[in-house]
Amino acid sequence: MTNAGAWDARDRDTEGRARSARPRDGLGRPLPYGTEGVPRQPEGVVRAPAETVAEAQALLDAGKPFHAHEVFEDAWKSGPEAERTLWRGLAQLAVGLTHAARGNAVGGARLLRRGAQALAEWETGEGEDRPYGIDLAGLARWARELADRVESGDLPVDAADEAPRLRS
Template sequence: MTNRTRDPRDRGADGRAQNQRPRDRYGRPLPYGTPGVPRVPDDAVFTPAEGLAEAQRLLEEGYAFHAHEVLEAVWKASEASERELWRGLAQVAVGLTHAQRGNAVGAVRLLRRGAERVAGYGPDAPHGVDAAGVAAYGRAAADRVEAGQADRVDPAGLRLTRAQSV
């Protein structure tokens, strides 16, 4: 006879695992009942324009983990031809998260991987994404982390879209 214990993970109505614990500004789980940073809901849906605007706002405020969650939501709902772009953007943001958390190995790996994915879209990337700028930022941030200068990696410096001419 097997002694089964209840799965301690949070579950959504569909039975899928969802971590509902509060999070700090870097996305690290906090104990239940601790005040945390407002989270992007697991079922959030963003258009590409909404996702870029919200992710940019979060990056400018230093919330790279939360920007990653927004970009990931767009990635999961995007057309097949754009998935790698959104995946790359999310990877750059989560690479910044690892840098903020002090995980140099993870930061460098994800910043470079995301930069390469985004760079493949070139100057005609959809939705005004500055693929070349994001790729350059990701590579430069990875270089700084490798040089032991993770404290010089500022999420607010990442611009996701090309400047609009007036």
């Protein structure tokens, strides 16, 4: 098969962008075509901040941090510019938990720390310590502690058992 043939065979959305139609498990890992997977989060959904937090928390509690990351990513991409650091930081925490649950110590710890740093910057930069009721300090502490454990070899983690509380 030529490169052009391989390109043409890729899954595409209605606008021609590459989008994998493969089913995924609860941690977002691709499964073989034809396998029943976990329903994916629709992309590009604009939600109110309270809706974003509630939906992401439900997904985290269900052990689906990859899917929670997609909810946060929608908020980061569709929300006000001033809030991008907040939502991106939360998405990074969810992806960090995803990597830790998959057994990836390096990626998990790196993203957990990056997300904690983004939340710390938001907290000091915006002067808000609990935007939308989100416990920024508690989440940053949770992320750093989990990153330390992951780096020490405590892998894989159980995503549902380790799910953070977004609001305390």
